Structures are given as C-alpha cells and as structure tokens.
Amino acid sequence: MDVRIMQQNSERIPVEELQRYKGMHVALSADGSQIVASGDSLAALEADIAAKGLDPEQVWFDYIGGDEIELGGVEFFE
C-alpha cells in the first residue's frame, strides 16, 4: 500500500461521509479513497472486514474521532 496515495485520497473523503462513522473504528481501502468496513470496536471492525471478504492486510485501520477531547496518554503502573 502506498502511503502517499492513501494520504492524498483520504483527505478527499467528504465530511458528510466521515460523519456517518463518527466515534467508530473504520478500515480505508488500500488507496485511501473510501471507507470499506467499520465497527463500534476494533473487534467489530475485524469482524466486518472478514464478513465482507476483505484482506485485512490491504486496508488502513483508523478511528474517526467524535466530539470528545483527549487530555493525554495512559498512565503505566506495576
């Protein structure tokens, strides 16, 4: 998969299309031009990819953020 082609194409996905997947895990086609699978969780996304007969090694895994604000990373502990 070509990262530059993906970046160029994915930036052209209409906002209206992204809105449909707000707060969801998604898979983009290898060329980044469209969302080809989705799920409420990563597990649901993997299941959708399998159900559609897609090759999970030929898609880009991503998350479409919602309105939430992230305030930082994780806290590690022993």
Place this chain on the structure above:
Amino acid sequence: MMEFRFQSFPPIPTPGLKSSWRPLIPIEITGPTGKSRTSRHALIDSGADDTLFPRLTADQIAIPLRSDAGLGIRWRGQPYRFRFGEVEFALTDGITSLRWKATVGFSDAPLRYPLLGQSGFLQYFDVTFLGADRIVRIAPNPTFVSLP
C-alpha cells in the same frame, strides 16, 4: 529523515470545538508469521513509557505474548493489564522506509490509536516537532538497527 504532517483531530469540523493537531503517523506492525496490520494513525507520545497496541492486534497477527508480569495501565480511569510481545515495525513516508524489531505492550484498553512511546519507538529515533509548521520529522538515531 522522514516527514509527516500533523493530523487534525477530530477530523470532522464540530461547531464550537476547536480542532487539535496531533503527530499521528501511519505504521505497519508484523508478527512472527508475517501477518500484519497497518494503522493509518498512530500517536507519537513522548509521555508514554512504552509503545502500546490493542491486545486484539496481537491475536490477529499471532504475536506470542510474554507471561503477565503484573504490569498495567490506567486508561480513562480504568486499570487494564498489558503484556509484552516482539514485533516488527515498518514506517514509511513514501520516500524512505524503515523496518525494525521492537518489544511492544498489548492491552485490552480501548485505545483509539496505537501509542508510539519511548520503548520500542522513540528510543530509536530523533524526533523533531515543528509546531508552527505542524510537521514531525523522524530520523533514526545511532541505536537504530534496521531490518533488511
């Protein structure tokens, strides 16, 4: 040296909510059998001690995990265990490509993005964040050992 533009978050314009710009980069993770997954967005997190991926990814690409050493993370107030495994990473900006071995943490925490922390990622690179230009530059440092 590789160069990546910061990515807007959230990617969808929201009235009344200012977008943030984050150093999110694409990265491929591969297990010992050659199975892989590619994340469009992984977060370079200089505050994270370790590099962290979802546990499900380890299952999908058949990464043997070390025994539970009692390590954990707290994510959004909830504690989650994590276990380490050995992986290969591939990083490219479309011009330069790098592959290396790393030890990575895997957790059931519902991470939105993989976290590229100190161990497994930042330890091998000199990373420069250009805030005004919203660009991150990544160059392997002398500790980096490239895979063929």
